[in-house]
Amino acid sequence: MSVTDLHAAGLRRDERLERWKLFGLASPAILLVLVVLVIPVGWLFYVSFVGADGNFSLENYERMVSRKSYLRIFVTTFQVSILTTALCIVIGYPLAYFISQLPTRWANLCLVTVLLPFWTSLLVRTYAWLVLLQKQGLVNQWAISLGLWDEPLKFVHNMTGTLIGMVHIMLPFLILPVYGAMRAIDKDYLKAASNLGASPRRAFWTVFFPLSTPGLFAGSLMVFVLCLGFFVTPAVLGGGRVIMVSMKIVSNIELFVNWGAASSLGVVLLVLTVIILWIASRFTRLEQMAGGGH
Amino acid sequence: MTAKTGALPITVRDVTKTYGSVHALDGVSLNVKSGEFLTLLGPSGSGKTTLLMVLAGFTRPDCGSLKFGEDEMIRTPPHLRGVGMVFQNYALFPHMTVAGNVGYPLKLRNVPKAEARDRIDRALELVQLGGYGDRGIDQLSGGQKQRVALARSIVFEPRILLMDEPLSALDKKLRDRMQIELRHLHEQLGMTTVYVTHDQREALTMSDRIAVVNRGRIMQLAEPQQLYDRPANKFVADFIGDSSFLPVAREGAGVSFAGATLLMDGAVPEGNDLLLMVRPERVRLLTGDLPGDTNIFDAKVTELVYQGESYLLYARLPEGSEIAVRGAIREGTFGKLPQVGDAVKLGLHKADTVVIADGER
Numbered sequence: 001m002s003v004t005d006l007h008a009a010g011l012r013r014d015e016r017l018e019r020w021k022l023f024g025l026a027s028p029a030i031l032l033v034l035v036v037l038v039i040p041v042g043w044l045f046y047v048s049f050v051g052a053d054g055n056f057s058l059e060n061y062e063r064m065v066s067r068k069s070y071l072r073i074f075v076t077t078f079q080v081s082i083l084t085t086a087l088c089i090v091i092g093y094p095l096a097y098f099i100s101q102l103p104t105r106w107a108n109l110c111l112v113t114v115l116l117p118f119w120t121s122l123l124v125r126t127y128a129w130l131v132l133l134q135k136q137g138l139v140n141q142w143a144i145s146l147g148l149w150d151e152p153l154k155f156v157h158n159m160t161g162t163l164i165g166m167v168h169i170m171l172p173f174l175i176l177p178v179y180g181a182m183r184a185i186d187k188d189y190l191k192a193a194s195n196l197g198a199s200p201r202r203a204f205w206t207v208f209f210p211l212s213t214p215g216l217f218a219g220s221l222m223v224f225v226l227c228l229g230f231f232v233t234p235a236v237l238g239g240g241r242v243i244m245v246s247m248k249i250v251s252n253i254e255l256f257v258n259w260g261a262a263s264s265l266g267v268v269l270l271v272l273t274v275i276i277l278w279i280a281s282r283f284t285r286l287e288q289m290a291g292g293g294h
Numbered sequence: 295m296t297a298k299t300g301a302l303p304i305t306v307r308d309v310t311k312t313y314g315s316v317h318a319l320d321g322v323s324l325n326v327k328s329g330e331f332l333t334l335l336g337p338s339g340s341g342k343t344t345l346l347m348v349l350a351g352f353t354r355p356d357c358g359s360l361k362f363g364e365d366e367m368i369r370t371p372p373h374l375r376g377v378g379m380v381f382q383n384y385a386l387f388p389h390m391t392v393a394g395n396v397g398y399p400l401k402l403r404n405v406p407k408a409e410a411r412d413r414i415d416r417a418l419e420l421v422q423l424g425g426y427g428d429r430g431i432d433q434l435s436g437g438q439k440q441r442v443a444l445a446r447s448i449v450f451e452p453r454i455l456l457m458d459e460p461l462s463a464l465d466k467k468l469r470d471r472m473q474i475e476l477r478h479l480h481e482q483l484g485m486t487t488v489y490v491t492h493d494q495r496e497a498l499t500m501s502d503r504i505a506v507v508n509r510g511r512i513m514q515l516a517e518p519q520q521l522y523d524r525p526a527n528k529f530v531a532d533f534i535g536d537s538s539f540l541p542v543a544r545e546g547a548g549v550s551f552a553g554a555t556l557l558m559d560g561a562v563p564e565g566n567d568l569l570l571m572v573r574p575e576r577v578r579l580l581t582g583d584l585p586g587d588t589n590i591f592d593a594k595v596t597e598l599v600y601q602g603e604s605y606l607l608y609a610r611l612p613e614g615s616e617i618a619v620r621g622a623i624r625e626g627t628f629g630k631l632p633q634v635g636d637a638v639k640l641g642l643h644k645a646d647t648v649v650i651a652d653g654e655r
């Protein structure tokens with residue numbers, strides 16, 4: 001053994017040991033994922049390929065292609081998801097911008113108010129909207145007594161109600177990553193832009209906005225993907241007129257006790273989501289969804 | 295790049311900026327001549343950055359006037375001032391390439407594509423980064439970033455260039471080289487330049503004139519040599535270079551120290567509290583014949599320090615003050631120097647005998 005090999009084997013072993021220890025830290029999570037994700041999803045796949053007679057069959061998938069109602073459900077799901085995401089961007093981006101420009105203390109206060117809805121149950125918030133928006137609800141009563149409109153408007157049990165509820169619930173998921181990205185933008189970049197001759201508007205569009213897009217992209221993706229599988233809000237506020245994939249899954253099980261049909265819908269939704277995430281990951285790094293910034 | 299013809303003088307008058315009870319700028323007045331390289335030098339928190347930000351338009355002062363040439367600028371927003379600025383942290387846009395950064399001010403000014411490409415290339419060439427246009431910003435070293443920032447700030451030929459400690463993030467070797475490069479660049483382009491640093495050597499090396507700033511006020515504005523040899527007050531003398539101070543008394547047109555009249559070339563300033571400024575490297579250890587044009591002090595060595603290229607010797611005068619003496623070490627002189635406790639005669643030539651007023655003004 002030459003002098004340069006001194007302790008080489010021992011050092012390599014130490015490094016391997018360290019890696020295993022690190023892996024050990026992750027093992028509870030890995031176990032959990034295995035139990036609550038891999039096994040059920042595997043089961044889901046299996047069930048979706050079992051026909052009514054108990055044998056292997058593609059009938060669950062064939063039904064999805066052949067029946068118009070299924071196509072409509074998927075179209076509705078995407079419609080709601082895209083519209084919700086778009087509305088969240090329109091409302092959330094300027095709000096995140098406003099908060100990011102505040103002094104830290106006020107910004108934190110604003111963030112807490114943005115996050116406040118998370119502290120109450122989703123169901124409660126959704127029913128609260130129902131109370132507010134229904135025919136005899138507060139909004140209609142006040143508007144009529146103020147003379148804004150004469151007849152009660154239909155806000156719930158339709159697309160409008162669904163979107164109002166969904167946007168309300170999804171907004172924080174957009175605002176947080178966008179805010180994170182904006183906060184990480186060094187103020188000197190904007191000073192530099194303006195020093196080089198950019199008007200405030202020009203500086204915003206050429207420097208600030210491009211630097212905030214990773215956060216915007218991450219937030220939009222998060223909202224969109226969450227919307228795809230959303231159930232409670234469209235079920236309550238859609239009043240049966242807005243049927244999304246998740247609701248069809250529930251009705252397949254509760255009404256028709258057809259596990260195969262429900263599973264195949266779940267599989268298609270899962271595959272679509274994975275495809276979207278995969279495409280998105282080619283444009284940005286997914287880790288940004290967690291932390292914003294760049 | 296023909297900024298030479300278009301350089302603009304800057305006139306600052308009575309600019310004041312307070313943050314709460316802090317006077318970041320306290321009635322600053324300053325003339326920067328057309329094409330001049332002027333450095334703001336001062337300790338941390340003295341108001342250098344604040345003054346630069348007032349010039350660039352990012353800080354709104356409480357009152358005062360600012361003119362570029364004949365035009366009043368104090369209320370002009372930054373993007374209409376047309377000054378170039380190199381930020382301390384460079385502030386290069388991370389979502390653009392090197393060429394994108396340098397071309398940004400040209401795009402804002404709707405310079406045609408072909409001409410823009412030409413000017414970008416020339417600006418990059420000037421800072422010796424020709425061929426780096428397609429690089430990403432995170433692929434550059436600190437010195438390269440600094441040069442891209444410089445190229446970006448001169449590519450639109452501003453008539454005024456501001457720099458806020460642009461070299462502070464660089465290591466010493468690179469900093470020394472960039473100092474000389476910046477100086478050359480200034481000679482080539484000739485735009486009026488205001489440079490901020492708290493490194494006195496950097497200021498002495500690069501500047502036509504230096505404004506020493508302290509607590510929001512300009513202590514002295516002078517050429518480097520004047521500043522070093524004839525500081526206006528104790529703060530400047532203390533801040534620039536090393537010095538010992540001996541209390542002296544006015545005596546007719548001259549001064550005396552411990553009863554003996556001092557030989558001196560310069561004039562005695564007004565005021566009652568007078569100090570003799572003694573630069574360590576201007577003091578000589580006298581042996582043998584005593585020269586007639588030199589003030590001589592008898593002293594006792596209290597400390598001797600070896601510093602590589604030089605020695606530093608501290609000696610106490612009978613009246614209690616201490617003087618530092620610095621000298622070059624060559625041909626084994628260090629071994630022959632007086633030792634601690636020895637009596638020595640220290641000589642200060644009358645040309646180096648400078649009396650200043652105590653206090654800040």
Ligand SMILES: Nc1ncnc2c1ncn2[C@@H]1O[C@H](COP(=O)(O)OP(=O)(O)OP(=O)(O)O)[C@@H](O)[C@H]1O
Nearest residue numbers: 313316318336337338339340341342343344345492
């Ligand atoms: N935005 C601000 N809010 C409050 N006080 C400020 C602000 N900017 C500067 N000051 C104060 O004004 C004084 C001058 O600050 P300035 O940044 O001009 O110093 P400086 O000379 O550039 O110092 P340094 O060499 O450390 O950069 C300091 O006392 C500082 O605390």
Ligand SMILES: [Mg+2]
Nearest residue numbers: 342343344458
């Ligand atoms: Mg500063």
